[in-house]
Amino acid sequence: MLTKKQLDLLEFIHKRVQRDGVPPSFDEMKEALDLRSKSGIHRLITALEERGFIRRLAHRARAIEIVKLPDSLGGDGGGFVPRVIDGGAGPADPPLGDTRPVEAAHxxxxxxxxxxxxxxxxxxxxxxxxxxxxxxxxxxxxxxxxxxxxxxxxxxxxxxxxxxxxxxxxxxxxxxxxxxxxxxxxxxxxxxxxxxxxxxxxxxxxxxxxxxxxxxxxxxxxxxxxxxxxxxx
CATH class of the missing domain: 2.10.109.10 (Umud Fragment, subunit A)
Structure with a gap:
C-alpha cells in the first residue's frame, strides 16, 4: 500500500518518462509535489524502491528503472515490461539529508x-x-x-x-x-x-x-x- 505522496511521485515519474523518455530531476519532483526540500523526495524514492515499484541503478546519476505500477496507474501485475531510464551523466544527487542509519536492502x-x-x-x-x-x-x-x-x-x-x-x-x-x-x-x-x-x-x-x-x-x-x-x- 502506497501513501498518497508516494503514489503522486510514482505517477509523476511515470508520466514524465512516457512523455520525455527521461525521468524528472529531483528539483522537478520537489516542485511537482510541493515539498520544501529534496530530502523529502529522497525519502519517497527510497520508499518506492523498498516496495519494489522502482529501482535506482548504481553509479549512474538519476537513473531510475520503473519495475511495476499499481492498479490505479494502469499496472496489471501481469506481463513484465522493464524500462531502464538513464537521467544523464551529471553529478549524482546528494544523499539523504536525514542522517539516521538506513538498514541495507535484503x-x-x-x-x-x-x-x-x-x-x-x-x-x-x-x-x-x-x-x-x-x-x-x-x-x-x-x-x-x-x-x-x-x-x-x-x-x-x-x-x-x-x-x-x-x-x-x-x-x-x-x-x-x-x-x-x-x-x-x-x-x-x-x-x-x-x-x-x-x-x-x-x-x-x-x-x-x-x-x-x-x-x-x-x-x-x-x-x-x-x-x-x-x-x-
Whole structure:
C-alpha cells in the first residue's frame, strides 16, 4: 500500500518518462509535489524502491528503472515490461539529508542457470554457471527463483537486451501476456511472451524481426515467469 505522496511521485515519474523518455530531476519532483526540500523526495524514492515499484541503478546519476505500477496507474501485475531510464551523466544527487542509519536492502543469492535465447531457441538449460545477488524486493510470490543470462534481441522492445540477466520464478503455468521461459519439445529453451489460444501456444517475440511461433500445447512447457531484470553497465 502506497501513501498518497508516494503514489503522486510514482505517477509523476511515470508520466514524465512516457512523455520525455527521461525521468524528472529531483528539483522537478520537489516542485511537482510541493515539498520544501529534496530530502523529502529522497525519502519517497527510497520508499518506492523498498516496495519494489522502482529501482535506482548504481553509479549512474538519476537513473531510475520503473519495475511495476499499481492498479490505479494502469499496472496489471501481469506481463513484465522493464524500462531502464538513464537521467544523464551529471553529478549524482546528494544523499539523504536525514542522517539516521538506513538498514541495507535484503539480498539473496540466486543460481544463474546458463543462458536463455531471446531469439532462436537454444538447448535446454540444466546446470548452474554461477550465482548472482538479487534484491529481495524483486522476488515475487512463493516458490523457487533462478536467473538466466539473455542472448539475442527478440525481446528488445520489452526492454530486455542481449547480456541482461533475467530473474525467473519457477512455475508450470502462465497467463496470457506473461513473459516466460518456455521449453519446446523438451530440448529448446526460449524467452517469449506466452499466449494460449484454442489448444495451441503462441510464443511471441517483442521484436518485429522475429515471427511468432505457434505450437501444439503438448510441445510447450512453461518453466517459469519473468519477475525481474538485472543490467550491468
Amino acid at each position: 539480498a539473496l543469492e540466486l543460481p544463474v542457470m546458463g543462458r536463455i535465447a531471446a531469439g532462436v531457441p537454444i538447448e535446454a538449460i540444466n546446470q548452474v554457471s554461477h550465482h548472482v545477488a538479487v534484491p529481495g524486493s524483486m522476488l515475487s510470490g512463493r516458490g523457487e527463483h533462478f536467473a538466466l543470462e539473455v542472448r539475442g534481441d527478440s525481446m528488445i522492445d520489452a526492454g530486455i537486451n542481449d547480456g541482461d540477466v533475467v530473474v525467473v520464478r519457477e512455475t508450470g503455468s502462465a497467463d496470457n501476456g506473461d513473459i516466460v521461459v518456455a521449453l519446446v519439445d523438451e530440448q529448446e529453451a526460449t524467452l517469449k511472451r506466452f499466449f494460449r489460444r484454442s489448444g495451441q501456444i503462441e510464443l511471441v517475440a517483442a521484436n518485429p524481426a522475429y515471427e511468432t511461433r505457434v505450437l501444439p500445447d503438448n510441445r510447450v512447457k512453461v518453466q517459469g515467469r519473468l519477475v525481474g531484470l538485472i543490467r550491468t553497465y
